[in-house]
Amino acid sequence: MMSVGSLTDYGINRDLLQTYLSSPIKRRAEFHGFEGIIFADSGGYKNLTQGALDGSDFELEMNQARVFEMQQQLGGEIIVNLDIPIEPDDSFEERCRKARLTAENVDEFLELSKDYPAARYLTVHGYNYSMIDTFMQELQSILGDIDISATFDGIALGSLVPKKDDRELLINAVQGCRDVMAERGFDDLPLHVLGISNTAIPLLAAVGADTFDSSSYMQAAINGKYYKSLLSTVRVEDADFKDCSCPVCSSPELRSRMNGNTQYRKDQMGPAAVHNLYVQMTELKNIRERIQMDGTDGLVDYIENTIGRNDSTRKHAHRVVNESLGGYF
């Protein structure tokens, strides 16, 4: 997962940005042997909050063409249109206006990318069925009745980052999005949830989300946190690295750095971030395997023993199992 918007995180300068964009990610030496798929987001969220990409010594105004150009430079294999996310306080009219702006970008995006060999995801925005349905109506008012299923390879549900701690809302949003997709006949497409990677993941997966992304593993490390599991963190200083068998925790040198035996904080937190990512990926793999099992027992079992055992997430876990996974009774 690579976001165009995050290219200027951490105050990089223009030269460094140029370096980032100089060759596709997979052709770089440091990514040799990497077999994942490069998902290049548009950074709509960044554009919204800051108006433009803001580096340390430059500002980059973004538009659909420039975003697509950068997605190509990064070697994106899944790309999304430039979108205009909604904000919690937006009025109905404001959301409709943003939907139409996004739709205009989508129009341009489809034209620009028609010969580019990548999977194309359409961004949609909303917190519930009605908002997402209205978004689709506005989209179609600009694009006409296009065949979403034939035109796109997936749906990316955005605008949820400001609501990342409201699990009820996240569940409603994903459920609502799946309902809209089913009613409008593109339910065969995979659904990606942009920017969410917390404990809601198993629940969102249960109600129909297929993929996730976020930089929370890094954010956690920047805040000095070390994942014990998807659900719990400790301060890096208090972590017991023996409990983890990831490559980071298995390395004496990296362990020593995480223990604080280093001059720069980034050298302490860098390994922690990789460990966190490793924990997240292991959990996601576990969840994916359970979803792929016959029936829902595997996932119910997972939810039961993880978020079902946490006071703050329990009721959401039980709601999802009862409503979407066959129920307990």
Next chain:
Amino acid sequence: MKRTPTVNEVNEFLEIASDFEDPLELLRESLSNAFDAGAESVDIRIKSQPDGSDIIIEDDGHGMNEEDLKSFFDLGNSSKTDSIGYKGHGTKIFYKSDHIKVNTSRDGITLSAEMKNPWEKLNNRVLPEYDVTKTDAPSSRSGTLIRISGFKSGEGFSPESLTYPKVHNYLKWKTIVGSTAHFFEDDFHEMDITVELDDEIDDSREQLTTTNKFEFPSEQLLPGDGEFPAERMCKLYGPNEITLNHAEGTSTVEIMGMAGGKAARNELPTFGRHSTQFGVWLAKDHIKVERLNEAISHDNEFIHFLFVANCQDIELSANRGKIRNKSSSVYQALEEELSHFLSKVTHDPWFEGYLEARRQGELARKASSESTKAHDRVDRIKSRGRFMPSNDAEILFGLQRPSAQSNAPEIFVEDYHPTDDITAIVRTDGTLQAAAVSSTLVDYFDDEGPLEPAELLICWEWGDTDELREIQRTGYLGSDVDIDFERSKVSYETKDGISGSCDVIIVSKYIDTPMVEEAGTVSSTSTD
């Protein structure tokens, strides 16, 4: 043979016996003993006497040998370590009497034991003794008959307080008779129970017969018709057997229960307020002990639920009234598991549907009561001769009526603050004025409304002229007041020499015509 209780702690005896507060606990202990003796039926008769009550308990269990008899009378010396009467504390409640007689037959031998004045002796700090005589029983029938005379039941067994419904409720909520074990055991030990209250206590029926099974109401998953669509809704949950892992090992908890409306709950032998009977019960030996309603999260009223969670690893106080090991890891695990289990129940779509049906019923009832009220209002308006305000706002509405404006001063109400003394700011001839509103000017003075801030006094009527004259004569809160009826003006001068005046508008003056012909239509011509 003479037998003296072997534990020589008179005080401990007294203390434990005194701990039993509710005389009905005697039934609980007797029923547990009968159950432990393998009885298939047990009969209890209670008779109220001036000096206490007489109770006879008869069961067809395997009877007692001398050892059993000893533990029946003794403290902390029970041979029945795996049974409900464990430690023999329970039978200490029998000591609160004048006389205990036990006849028990087993293996062709009958033992008769008798204890005289146990309560009096204990209170004199003397340990009571019991006599045992042994005879060969002619038949091989086994069983035990206990007769307790002069039982210190206080008012507990008096006609005023004891009734069959109360006994029934007690049996099902507090004794082995309310067991949920039958949901879990294939070889469940069933027992028939008969309780007979003396006619003097309750003559409403011959006797009460039941079994030691707690039976839930039948399920009704869909809402009913009528005003309270959810009242008979009911769903059963369980039986569920859950293994608890905790620091001391593993335990099992058996959970069985229901959620449902009041009518469904009333099919159970409830007695008194539901709030004391429903919720989540913790049980041992399938006898409910204490509730743990906190296991149901706060937004779900516990009253909709009746769950029994039986766990053999909880420990009870000597009188079995409380759980003793609440700080143990077993108990904590039990607490956690119950909260977890009940969270699944409260997020069951059926339960959410049940709450929704309740809300819909409430809404429908509200709608119907509102529509009745609206009808009444329409009727009242139809029957009155002319517009008649019933509150300050309506006085202002009176001023704003189109028909009032032909001869009324042109006044527009710009705002309305019902809790302020200056209720409204109004616009007259383009200027804004602070207006106080009152049904009559008399009322305004009676309510001690302030004069100074008011530029306008809007009243429906003047009120009693003589009362106004009295106010003019005696002054108003220390101020001189002059009321000019002709010019509709109140002038005043305070003690401190502040003087002023305000205009009075009498709204009724402008509304003489009956306004309403039919509900919803406004007529400008008068009708009769």
